[in-house]
Amino acid sequence: MLSTPRARAAPRAARATPGAGRRGEGSRRIGRARAVSEPKPASEIDWNAIGFGLTPTSHMFVATCDLGGTWSAGEVVPFGNLSLSPAAAVLNYGQGVFEGMKAFRTKDDELLVFRPDENAARCEEGSLRMSMPPVPRDLFQQAVMKTISANADYVPPVGLGSLYLRPLLIGTGAILGLGPAPSYTFLVYCSPVASYFKGGQLTPIDLTVEETYHRAAPGGSGSTKCIGNYSPVLKVQLEAKRQGFSDVMYLDARENKYIEEVSSCNFFCVKGNTISTPALQGSILPGITRKSICEMAAARGFKVEERNVSIEEVMDADECFCTGTAVVVAPVGSITYKGKKAQFCDGKTGPVTQAMYDELTGIQQGRIPDERGWNVKVPKDFHL
Numbered sequence: 001m002l003s004t005p006r007a008r009a010a011p012r013a014a015r016a017t018p019g020a021g022r023r024g025e026g027s028r029r030i031g032r033a034r035a036v037s038e039p040k041p042a043s044e045i046d047w048n049a050i051g052f053g054l055t056p057t058s059h060m061f062v063a064t065c066d067l068g069g070t071w072s073a074g075e076v077v078p079f080g081n082l083s084l085s086p087a088a089a090v091l092n093y094g095q096g097v098f099e100g101m102k103a104f105r106t107k108d109d110e111l112l113v114f115r116p117d118e119n120a121a122r123c124e125e126g127s128l129r130m131s132m133p134p135v136p137r138d139l140f141q142q143a144v145m146k147t148i149s150a151n152a153d154y155v156p157p158v159g160l161g162s163l164y165l166r167p168l169l170i171g172t173g174a175i176l177g178l179g180p181a182p183s184y185t186f187l188v189y190c191s192p193v194a195s196y197f198k199g200g201q202l203t204p205i206d207l208t209v210e211e212t213y214h215r216a217a218p219g220g221s222g223s224t225k226c227i228g229n230y231s232p233v234l235k236v237q238l239e240a241k242r243q244g245f246s247d248v249m250y251l252d253a254r255e256n257k258y259i260e261e262v263s264s265c266n267f268f269c270v271k272g273n274t275i276s277t278p279a280l281q282g283s284i285l286p287g288i289t290r291k292s293i294c295e296m297a298a299a300r301g302f303k304v305e306e307r308n309v310s311i312e313e314v315m316d317a318d319e320c321f322c323t324g325t326a327v328v329v330a331p332v333g334s335i336t337y338k339g340k341k342a343q344f345c346d347g348k349t350g351p352v353t354q355a356m357y358d359e360l361t362g363i364q365q366g367r368i369p370d371e372r373g374w375n376v377k378v379p380k381d382f383h384l
């Protein structure tokens with residue numbers, strides 16, 4: 001474990017340097033970076049004003065992996081900046097994957113995390129696609145639980161949000177030629193969050209269909225939560241927001257005809273008793289919320305179809321919604337395609353969307369029985 005000089009050096013280089021954000025030269029030069037990287041005590045957080053921005057918490061988890069592919073046990077450390085070689089693979093070649101998960105406080109003051117085994121499995125698949133040594137699933141789940149436990153005070157009060165967890169696996173070892181990094185760092189940091197879209201949860205969102213740019217192509221990395229998938233959507237998303245839309249819907253790269261997904265969430269449409277969502281064919285993210293909704297909808301007697309869903313069909317749907325850890329279940333108020341605007345449910349939340357939202361959030365927040373065993377309870381002293 002960490003036996004070669006190179007392997008020994010790399011984890012040290014990637015080590016968190018708590019306080020660097022407070023006192024480091026870089027943070028002194030870049031005032032804004034300094035402000036966002038400083039955690040404040042949970043008692044000073046205004047839970048009604050958190051939104052979906054970064055509110056740093058007191059602790060994060062860090063583990064490292066050497067050239068031989070052996071992962072350290074990892075530890076909980078104070079939240080802080082990382083120190084990286086300018087030649088780190090993640091900075092030069094984008095070798096990294098991440099996850100997004102949520103923990104909730106119940107009315108009995110228990111802490112629950114939703115389907116961490118699914119995130120561990122998706123992270124493993126993604127890391128193999130990106131030629132990185134997978135984080136053992138046990139280590140992944142323990143890391144998530146320890147991070148929640150060490151930041152228990154930052155899990156918002158019932159009904160005021162959740163603790164968003166960001167597991168991140170990056171190539172931190174230095175390398176010049178294109179190739180996998182010689183060493184890796186796995187981190188889990190977190191932030192209390194509330195609604196993703198402006199206006200609060202269940203405020204219908206207005207989507208525009210993108211016809212020029214594609215998010216992913218057959219044979220690409222669209223089904224992976226790799227870091228490089230996200231910057232390319234910003235240009236399109238910023239322009240859509242400038243025009244007053246909430247987000248962008250992408251079409252397939254081959255025919256420009258079938259729905260793929262939205263920038264950071266999956267898509268569903270409802271027609272009668274049928275709920276349809278684009279099939280997993282390698283170019284969309286296999287969302288854990290998507291998977292949960294498919295199971296919940298089928299159990300309620302809906303016909304659930306995972307297939308090619310054309311934009312024409314969607315424009316004629318009864319209702320549409322988006323799903324994701326961050327967005328939860330977001331009703332779609334309208335979709336604009338080729339200058340034509342389809343309005344759903346008079347711009348309000350449709351009954352199927354509402355039912356899916358209620359059931360999902362009810363399970364996640366421990367308000368209704370978790371019959372499928374999706375929640376994992378986090379002991380508050382788990383990190384000790």
Ligand SMILES: Cc1ncc(COP(=O)(O)O)c(C=O)c1O
Nearest residue numbers: 264265266285287288289324325
């Ligand atoms: C591109 C993309 N699609 C879909 C999702 C939804 O996935 P999940 O439900 O696992 O959060 C996400 C969010 O993580 C995403 O980034």
